[in-house]
Amino acid sequence: MxxxxxxxxxxxxxxxxxxxxxxxxxxxxxxxxxxxxxxxxxxxxxxxxxxxxxxxxxxxxxxxxxxxxxxxxxxxxxxxxxxxxxxxxxxxxxxxxxxxxxxxxxxxxxxxLTGFSEQEREEVFQFVQRIRKNIEGDWEAVKKGKKREY
Structure with missing residues (x-):
């Protein structure tokens, strides 16, 4: 991984x-x-x-x-x-x-972002934003006392 x-x-x-x-x-x-x-x-x-x-x-x-x-x-x-x-x-x-x-x-x-093209910069932004959105659900749940299932 x-x-x-x-x-x-x-x-x-x-x-x-x-x-x-x-x-x-x-x-x-x-x-x-x-x-x-x-x-x-x-x-x-x-x-x-x-x-x-x-x-x-x-x-x-x-x-x-x-x-x-x-x-x-x-x-x-x-x-x-x-x-x-x-x-x-x-x-x-x-x-x-x-x-x-x-x-x-x-x-x-x-x-x-030195050395990244404009397209790569946009892609990195989109990927990191997706990662954040994926994590937000767990963050909200754990913040409210729920346990994550592994």
Whole structure:
């Protein structure tokens, strides 16, 4: 069996490690930049949707969001219709650091796909997207307490 998931895991860990080192100067660590980028791109997103988008549990998301709020990168605002809902928005500080995060992401993608034709890039994207969609069902089930059958 090909170890596709091992390869994907190594890529993800290497990129995460690079980002944690490069983003240290901005006081962003342990994947917090992922949250900030999504909040910037989807201003007003709620915590639950953000956790689902990034594929983490609510507790992990809450911890990272709290740190981003404490560091002044994001702010929570009440929903106009439902006061129990808190929407997430980047602050000025968060908006200022976004272009750096975007450049890093673009650079990493360019480096990762060096030597690939445009068609190969599209194929890789489609394959990885299919892998993610295949895994999402198990992720949702396990998150709700179900056991996978092997």
């Amino acid at each position: 090909d170890d596709v998931l091992r390869e994907i895991g190594m890529i993800a860990r290497a990129l995460d490690s690079i980002s944690n080192i490069e983003f240290k100067e901005h006081n962003l660590t342990k994947g917090q930049y992922l949250y900030l980028v999504r909040i910037y791109e989807y201003p007003g997103i709620i915590q639950e949707k953000l956790a689902e988008m990034i594929k983490v549990d609510r507790t992990t998301a809450a911890r990272s969001i709290k740190k981003l709020e404490t560091e002044g990168f994001i702010e929570k605002k009440d929903d106009h219709h439902n006061k129990k809902i808190k929407k997430l928005f980047p602050t000025e500080k968060g908006r200022e650091v976004y272009p750096f995060l975007r450049r890093e992401g673009d650079h990493s993608e360019k480096a990762a």
